[in-house]
Amino acid sequence: MFGTRKTWDLGHAPCLQELWKKDVSLNASSVDFLMSDGEEDGSFLSLPPAAFPQRTTLNTANQLEASQHNHNQQLLIQKLQEKVCEFQARLRSEEASRRLQLQRLLQCHEQRQLETTDVIHDLQAELHPALPSGVRELQRSAEPQPPQQQHSECLSQEGGRLITALRKQVEELEEKLLVQTQEAERLRSELGATDLEKHLELLVVENERLKHELNACKSLLPQEAPTLACAATDCPHSQNVDALRSEVSRWEGQARQRESRLADLEQQVLEKGNWAEILSRQLDESKRYAAEMQRQLEESKHHRREVEQQLSARLRGCEEALARQATRPPQIKYVTERVELDSPGSQQDLAEAQAKSANLQEQLSLQRQLLRELEVQLHESQRTSTQLRAQILVYEGEMERAQGQLEAEMQNLEDEKNRVIEEAFVRAESEMKAVHENLAGVRMNLLTLQPALRTLTCDYNCLKRQVQDFPFMLEKAITEAKQEICQVIGEVSSANQELLRKYKREMNLRKKCHNELVRLKGNIRVFCRVRPVCQGEQDSAENMVSFDPEDDALLYLSNKGKLMTFELDKVFHPQATQEEVFQEVQSLVTSCIDGFNVCIFAYGQTGSGKTYTMEGVPKDPGINQRALRLLFSEVTEKAPDWDYKITVSMVEIYNETLRNLLGDNQGEKLDIKMNPDGSGQLYVPGLTNFTVKSPEDINRVFELGHMNRATACTNLNEHSSRSHALLIITVVGFNSSTGHRTQGKLNLVDLAGSERIAKSGAEGSRLREAQCINKSLSALGDVINALRSRHSHVPFRNSRLTYLLSDSLSGDSKTLMMVQISPLVSNMSESVCSLKFAQRVRTIELGNTPRRQWEISSTSSSPTHDSLEPDSPPVTPVPLPISRASSAGSTLSSSSKTPGARRRSQSQLTTGRLKLAI
Numbered sequence: 001m002f003g004t005r006k007t008w009d010l011g012h013a014p015c016l017q018e019l020w021k022k023d024v025s026l027n028a029s030s031v032d033f034l035m036s037d038g039e040e041d042g043s044f045l046s047l048p049p050a051a052f053p054q055r056t057t058l059n060t061a062n063q064l065e066a067s068q069h070n071h072n073q074q075l076l077i078q079k080l081q082e083k084v085c086e087f088q089a090r091l092r093s094e095e096a097s098r099r100l101q102l103q104r105l106l107q108c109h110e111q112r113q114l115e116t117t118d119v120i121h122d123l124q125a126e127l128h129p130a131l132p133s134g135v136r137e138l139q140r141s142a143e144p145q146p147p148q149q150q151h152s153e154c155l156s157q158e159g160g161r162l163i164t165a166l167r168k169q170v171e172e173l174e175e176k177l178l179v180q181t182q183e184a185e186r187l188r189s190e191l192g193a194t195d196l197e198k199h200l201e202l203l204v205v206e207n208e209r210l211k212h213e214l215n216a217c218k219s220l221l222p223q224e225a226p227t228l229a230c231a232a233t234d235c236p237h238s239q240n241v242d243a244l245r246s247e248v249s250r251w252e253g254q255a256r257q258r259e260s261r262l263a264d265l266e267q268q269v270l271e272k273g274n275w276a277e278i279l280s281r282q283l284d285e286s287k288r289y290a291a292e293m294q295r296q297l298e299e300s301k302h303h304r305r306e307v308e309q310q311l312s313a314r315l316r317g318c319e320e321a322l323a324r325q326a327t328r329p330p331q332i333k334y335v336t337e338r339v340e341l342d343s344p345g346s347q348q349d350l351a352e353a354q355a356k357s358a359n360l361q362e363q364l365s366l367q368r369q370l371l372r373e374l375e376v377q378l379h380e381s382q383r384t385s386t387q388l389r390a391q392i393l394v395y396e397g398e399m400e401r402a403q404g405q406l407e408a409e410m411q412n413l414e415d416e417k418n419r420v421i422e423e424a425f426v427r428a429e430s431e432m433k434a435v436h437e438n439l440a441g442v443r444m445n446l447l448t449l450q451p452a453l454r455t456l457t458c459d460y461n462c463l464k465r466q467v468q469d470f471p472f473m474l475e476k477a478i479t480e481a482k483q484e485i486c487q488v489i490g491e492v493s494s495a496n497q498e499l500l501r502k503y504k505r506e507m508n509l510r511k512k513c514h515n516e517l518v519r520l521k522g523n524i525r526v527f528c529r530v531r532p533v534c535q536g537e538q539d540s541a542e543n544m545v546s547f548d549p550e551d552d553a554l555l556y557l558s559n560k561g562k563l564m565t566f567e568l569d570k571v572f573h574p575q576a577t578q579e580e581v582f583q584e585v586q587s588l589v590t591s592c593i594d595g596f597n598v599c600i601f602a603y604g605q606t607g608s609g610k611t612y613t614m615e616g617v618p619k620d621p622g623i624n625q626r627a628l629r630l631l632f633s634e635v636t637e638k639a640p641d642w643d644y645k646i647t648v649s650m651v652e653i654y655n656e657t658l659r660n661l662l663g664d665n666q667g668e669k670l671d672i673k674m675n676p677d678g679s680g681q682l683y684v685p686g687l688t689n690f691t692v693k694s695p696e697d698i699n700r701v702f703e704l705g706h707m708n709r710a711t712a713c714t715n716l717n718e719h720s721s722r723s724h725a726l727l728i729i730t731v732v733g734f735n736s737s738t739g740h741r742t743q744g745k746l747n748l749v750d751l752a753g754s755e756r757i758a759k760s761g762a763e764g765s766r767l768r769e770a771q772c773i774n775k776s777l778s779a780l781g782d783v784i785n786a787l788r789s790r791h792s793h794v795p796f797r798n799s800r801l802t803y804l805l806s807d808s809l810s811g812d813s814k815t816l817m818m819v820q821i822s823p824l825v826s827n828m829s830e831s832v833c834s835l836k837f838a839q840r841v842r843t844i845e846l847g848n849t850p851r852r853q854w855e856i857s858s859t860s861s862s863p864t865h866d867s868l869e870p871d872s873p874p875v876t877p878v879p880l881p882i883s884r885a886s887s888a889g890s891t892l893s894s895s896s897k898t899p900g901a902r903r904r905s906q907s908q909l910t911t912g913r914l915k916l917a918i
């Protein structure tokens, strides 16, 4: 039956069919999704593609393939969604049109029922007022007529039985209708779809048919009414009519209720709209219900046929009874005639009643005609409904076919899905196997690592405890360390203070000792160095210069057959190295660090080795470089307590003119001026001071000075012989711990050649050079004499040389004169002059009186004051307050002692003084 089948109308969706035919690779999962989801109308079709389940996690290629497949499926699903929506819309529109048509038919039928009911009401309204009065008259007239009354009673009993039978039949029909209505409602509740609606339509038709039968039964009543109404005054037909009318009303009410239920169901059907989901989900169930309904409908038909047969039999019985009643003599007419005879008024009333009855008969025939027309229309409606039902059957067939195709497609998709799942399962199994293998390896590793893990765990716990205890231990250790450190700091601080105190005391003592030692040695010391005979020099000085092997302060010269003895502070023989020479000088250099001013002069004739001693050669540097290196090493040792700054200047004095050897302008003549700050010290404006911090700086300074000195003359050797070269080193120190400041100056002077130019008959520039040289050298001698004699006036200004060195020749300054002599016979005269000059300087210093100095000189080399050459340095023998010669002179006065013995005595005296000073 059509009411229980759920099919698809693919005839209205050809595109959907083509679509399904084209894409046979539709994923089963998507079909599952399509068929299983979406309770709302089309909602399952609007879900996003991401809602599809991911079947497998295969390798990358499979994932790509799966993603592509999913994409295609999504596109296909979208197309399916569109087509299904379109199909649903068309289906809904057709359904709505059919419902509208059915509704119109129902309305038409209802209208006709209402019209029929109105007609019946009118007839009853017309019959009721007439029948009682006539019946009452008939009753009154029938009292004297017992046989007629008995006949009426028989008729009345027969009609009552007929009506009772009809009533029972109606009741049975009503019960049957009620059962069918309940069945329809149950089906509506179970199916709730158009199929149910169709079934309901069938039931409605069935109800209509039953109504028609009921109406037919009703129609019998008015036909019997005229005959039965006259049978008795209280004719039961009128009561039956009323009962039937009430039954009809009730029946109509039930019909309206069912129609309203039908309308509600239709409304529900309209609201539902989720055909596809319901059809797919309840397809099997609907089939089962359809079979059940088929069976029940067959039973209903059979029962209905039986009822029809019973009704037909009863109807025939009624007709036969009516026919028999008709064939009987008209008792009523006889009564009527008797009544007419008895009462003309009654006759007249009867005529009027008959006329009225005829009129009613006519109206009743008209109503019957109208009922027949309505029946015809109802038949037409039933035919139309049958046609529509047939069309619905066609649709259902198409939907069944579509359902079959859909099922086949689903089966294909299910197979595809199973195949893909199997493949994925195989791949997953292989991957799972690999994972299991890896897992086994990992487990093995875990088993092997477990002991190590336990060990690490133990270590970790130990460390954790240690870490937990560490802050306390650390705090404790820090506290102890702080206490120890504070204690040590206190001890060290006190020790340092003690050491600093001792250090300061020792430093002061050392300074005093050193000072005393230098003082004992003499603030002016005179050394003599004999240069060796160089290659290419013809004459030999081996027999002319000799030394005392026991006394390094004696020098013997054999001059013109005379052996001349010169006593100096130190005599260096030709084999003496630069280092040996510097060792005797370095105590003066270190005095500079202590803040003393020191002057070291190299005195001698040209070519006697002054420059060699002072500057040396690159491979074997002289006093200049060694002094600077010694200063660097000393100040480095004293760091960091002492911070020293060493600056260097180089000046050349030529013809009483100062020239800056480290400046850029070599032609600039410098001048010596008094410092304007009121300190009374001299300074040379424009003189370049270089701060040296390393031996490399020293080399650069010397190279610059040598280069500038060379560029200013054509013959450097000749020029250097005629000029004084001064290297002025200033050492400024600051002790950060004591706050003491020192400043010392070391003047290293390479004097010009001291040969007697005048005797050689020089003229012009050579004569001027000789005069300037003699002037400066004489001034130097005068200054030294004045200092040692403690004259109130020291003639520093007599020459540029002494004026420039004035602050380094006065006070506690220390002076060393290195007398250079040549061993050559040709230079013997100049050597004797140089030695005599040195001898006089030293004698003046050592002796209390010039006299002794002279005595010593006369005894040794027989030099006299007159023997001094006019151009010799003017030395004024004045008594010195501090004299080493006071004791030495007495010693030397003894002719029994040798110079070596005298020297040893002097050394003993010096040692004794030194010990006394300490």
Ligand SMILES: Nc1ncnc2c1ncn2[C@@H]1O[C@H](COP(=O)(O)OP(=O)(O)OP(=O)(O)O)[C@@H](O)[C@H]1O
Binding pocket: 530, 531, 532, 534, 574, 604, 605, 606, 607, 608, 609, 610, 611, 612, 613, 717, 718, 720, 721, 722, 752, 753, 820
């Ligand atoms: N102690 C020595 N050992 C080796 N060679 C020396 C020594 N003293 C001097 N000479 C050499 O004697 C030569 C002259 O020396 P130097 O130039 O130093 O004399 P000088 O007195 O400075 O001359 P001038 O007054 O012209 O400058 C140089 O070639 C030098 O190398």
